[in-house]
Amino acid sequence: MTTYDANGITLQKVREHVWEIPQDEEMGAPARVLASEALLEEIADDRTLQQLKNATRLPGVRKQALCMPDGHQGYGFPVGGVAGIDAESGCISPGAVGFDINCGVRMVRTNLTYEDVQGHERELVEELFDAIPSGLGGGGVLETDVETVEAVLERGVDWAREAGYATEADLAHCEDEGRRKEADAEAVSQKAKDRGKNQLGSLGSGNHFLEVQRVTDVLREEVADAYGLSEDEIVVLIHCGSRGLGHQVCTDYVRRIEEAHPDLLDELPDKDLAAAPAGSRLAEEYYRAMGAAINFAWVNRQLITYRTRKAFEEVFDADWEGLGMELLYDVAHNIAKKETHTVDGEDRELYVHRKGATRAFPAGRPEVPDAYREVGQPVIIPGSMGAGSYVLRGGEDSLSETFGSTAHGAGRTMSRTQAKNDFWGEDVQEELEGQQVYVKAQSGATIAEEAPGVYKDVDEVVRVSEALGIGDTVARTLPVCNIKG
Amino acid sequence: MPFELRDHTADVAVAATDGSVDGVFASVADGLAAASCADVPDPGECDSDRFSLTVAAESREALLYDYLADLIYERDVRTVLPVDNEASIEEPRTEGPEADAWHLDASARGVPLEAIDAREVKAVTYSEMALEETLQGWRAYVVFDV
Numbered sequence: 059m060t061t062y063d064a065n066g067i068t069l070q071k072v073r074e075h076v077w078e079i080p081q082d083e084e085m086g087a088p089a090r091v092l093a094s095e096a097l098l099e100e101i102a103d104d105r106t107l108q109q110l111k112n113a114t115r116l117p118g119v120r121k122q123a124l125c126m127p128d129g130h131q132g133y134g135f136p137v138g139g140v141a142g143i144d145a146e147s148g149c150i151s152p153g154a155v156g157f158d159i160n161c162g163v164r165m166v167r168t169n170l171t172y173e174d175v176q177g178h179e180r181e182l183v184e185e186l187f188d189a190i191p192s193g194l195g196g197g198g199v200l201e202t203d204v205e206t207v208e209a210v211l212e213r214g215v216d217w218a219r220e221a222g223y224a225t226e227a228d229l230a231h232c233e234d235e236g237r238r239k240e241a242d243a244e245a246v247s248q249k250a251k252d253r254g255k256n257q258l259g260s261l262g263s264g265n266h267f268l269e270v271q272r273v274t275d276v277l278r279e280e281v282a283d284a285y286g287l288s289e290d291e292i293v294v295l296i297h298c299g300s301r302g303l304g305h306q307v308c309t310d311y312v313r314r315i316e317e318a319h320p321d322l323l324d325e326l327p328d329k330d331l332a333a334a335p336a337g338s339r340l341a342e343e344y345y346r347a348m349g350a351a352i353n354f355a356w357v358n359r360q361l362i363t364y365r366t367r368k369a370f371e372e373v374f375d376a377d378w379e380g381l382g383m384e385l386l387y388d389v390a391h392n393i394a395k396k397e398t399h400t401v402d403g404e405d406r407e408l409y410v411h412r413k414g415a416t417r418a419f420p421a422g423r424p425e426v427p428d429a430y431r432e433v434g435q436p437v438i439i440p441g442s443m444g445a446g447s448y449v450l451r452g453g454e455d456s457l458s459e460t461f462g463s464t465a466h467g468a469g470r471t472m473s474r475t476q477a478k479n480d481f482w483g484e485d486v487q488e489e490l491e492g493q494q495v496y497v498k499a500q501s502g503a504t505i506a507e508e509a510p511g512v513y514k515d516v517d518e519v520v521r522v523s524e525a526l527g528i529g530d531t532v533a534r535t536l537p538v539c540n541i542k543g
Numbered sequence: 544m545p546f547e548l549r550d551h552t553a554d555v556a557v558a559a560t561d562g563s564v565d566g567v568f569a570s571v572a573d574g575l576a577a578a579s580c581a582d583v584p585d586p587g588e589c590d591s592d593r594f595s596l597t598v599a600a601e602s603r604e605a606l607l608y609d610y611l612a613d614l615i616y617e618r619d620v621r622t623v624l625p626v627d628n629e630a631s632i633e634e635p636r637t638e639g640p641e642a643d644a645w646h647l648d649a650s651a652r653g654v655p656l657e658a659i660d661a662r663e664v665k666a667v668t669y670s671e672m673a674l675e676e677t678l679q680g681w682r683a684y685v686v687f688d689v
Binding site for chain 2: 137
């Protein structure tokens with residue numbers, strides 16, 4: 059049997075791209091890493107494998123805890139981690155969702171071609187940078203009151219539709235139609251609402267961005283047709299989350315769970331795995347609060363979409379409907395949802411935790427929007443500013459292998475501190491401009507921290523996803539211009 | 544400088560030392576500010592008033608977590624970066640309505656976010672958190688989600 063040893067942890071090769079950490083006396087279930095040998099070497103380079111082992115100790119983990127091909131060390135639960143936890147006898151863990159609840163991506167189509175945009179890149183990047191609030195303290199598209207925040211928390215994108223920021227089609231092309239029905243604004247603290255009211259419609263900073271891209275390769279024509287993608291088409295990718303509101307929800311519930319369930323916490327190897335037992339008052343309350351933060355994040359990305367459409371109208375002197383700026387899809391990659399999956403031959407309701415992992419349901423699942431149910435849900439995998447991104451569709455084997463999940467991006471390989479030592483923001487910016495990629499950020503440090511060289515090879519991440527049948531490649535895109543906080 | 548920013552794959556860690564527990568709390572808070580902004584203006588360079596906050600928690604470690612979480616909250620609602628932090632910790636009282644709680648009185652100078660280029664730190668985490676007394680004084684290690 060082929061094995062791989064890293065930091066005292068031995069993985070056994072189950073088959074190509076599937077590595078297992080067998081269950082030992084401390085683990086509640088086995089753990090699996092889905093990676094090529096090259097990706098595994100990067101994944102094993104930090105504490106990812108230990109964090110994955112720790113995740114199996116959450117009560118009620120079914121089958122195995124998983125690390126996607128872009129996984130890396132996080133806090134408590136690894137980024138790229140997926141766990142299906144029994145919703146009756148298990149638990150729900152805010153740390154296994156992450157602080158940035160419903161951090162996610164959406165893609166907006168256009169009927170522009172790359173040729174239409176060439177020569178307008180500088181104007182477009184400036185217009186977008188002015189239109190979209192970004193960075194720390196940059197405000198939001200909407201700076202509002204707590205009452206409005208509560209409506210957003212309860213109704214999600216439906217609130218944005220009524221307020222004139224979204225269309226019916228936007229709702230129809232968003233995961234869960236942009237609204238988690240269990241959302242409850244009362245489960246969200248005043249502190250969270252205070253943080254959220256001035257940040258609605260903002261990118262934030264770190265790895266969040268808005269990128270105008272061109273479709274360079276269509277890899278599955280029939281599915282690309284269903285998604286409305288064609289070669290040379292311009293699309294817009296928006297990556298951000300629930301801002302301070304979501305961060306505060308996670309902080310609040312980690313502390314409340316710590317106080318209410320110390321016995322469970324004592325059994326866990328990391329306090330950031332703090333979990334509320336399924337069926338407990340706090341588990342239900344966190345689920346409702348998380349649902350509200352999910353709604354907030356969807357509205358956040360919707361308001362950015364609204365401003366993006368306006369910016370394109372300015373630059374291309376046409377209305378956004380005429381430019382064909384329809385939402386292709388919006389999908390979360392930090393989330394826990396009750397879903398039904400087959401475990402040991404039985405259908406079980408699970409809290410599927412995806413932290414830095416994307417739902418990737420294949421054709422036929424009822425959760426997939428009508429428009430895509432026959433071909434499978436779109437999965438958007440952002441890469442680095444230099445390497446481009448991918449659109450996948452949920453793969454047939456995702457349900458049996460990964461609770462219907464795949465990767466969420468390229469995944470970092472280098473710390474932010476080292477990135478700033480190795481790269482100089484202005485140099486990265488110039489180099490990208492030489493490749494016809496126009497970047498504008500609040501600071502050069504942000505560009506250095508997000509330089510293409512700090513990420514894994516997104517092509518390899520996607521190749522593994524395809525080989526395992528959990529996400530099938532549909533199209534590849536390359537950046538044209540990028541703004542970030 | 545009684546703190547250092549340490550490498551972490553996706554996030555940022557602060558390692559701090561000080562002769563007193565008060566000092567190590569303030570040093571981690573200053574590390575949090577440094578993780579957000581490399582070039583903080585001095586008091587004379589921009590309007591930056593001091594503000595106060597108080598925190599209570601069930602343990603010393605929880606007190607540090609809540610203190611840092613509250614600084615992040617204050618940053619967002621006041622739209623200032625808390626710098627030049629000062630902290631004073633009181634051990635649990637044995638009697639009265641607030642028995643068993645650790646208390647912290649703290650203050651910071653709030654530098655307006657519009658006056659600086661700052662990166663957003665999302666949250667404080669418990670992951671790998673250390674807070675302990677050593678032969679040389681106190682040391683703390685905190686990972687922040689970026």
